[in-house]
Amino acid sequence: MDNQMIVSSKIFFAIEGEYFCEKKERHKIASDGKFIRYYDKNGDYKNGIEEGLVKNNTREGPWVEKKMNTYVNDFTYLEAYFEDGKPVGEWSYFVLKYKRNSEGQADLSTATKSALLYTEMYKDGEMMKRDFVND
16 A cells, blocks of 8 residues: 555466466545545546546446456456446446467457346445346
8 A cells, every 4th residue: 555545456377387467456445445446547548458437546437348257257348337436337247259369368359248148236336236147
């Protein structure tokens, strides 16, 4: 944690005994005690995994993420909404169709969304409900 109360975290993975830092994230503690993502710059944000608007150094409005999902044990395409960095409204998780590169890793640069898997409903940063699509 730095002197501005911003918490930094790193996600590591290992291949054949070697460790790599996959992703670095920063969070701040909101007035209600919730951790919310912190970004250094405001404005449109886009990288290979997520995109949306950053306002007051937090996520605001619609966001799209291509991310690993533990519920389906694969990558999903997420359409989410934020207010003041906190999740709100309905979030939709879709199957993410992607190819693997020559090393067998997911290539998310050309991935596309497919069938709806499930939705979540958020209010004031808290998940209220999760509904899975029946096949």
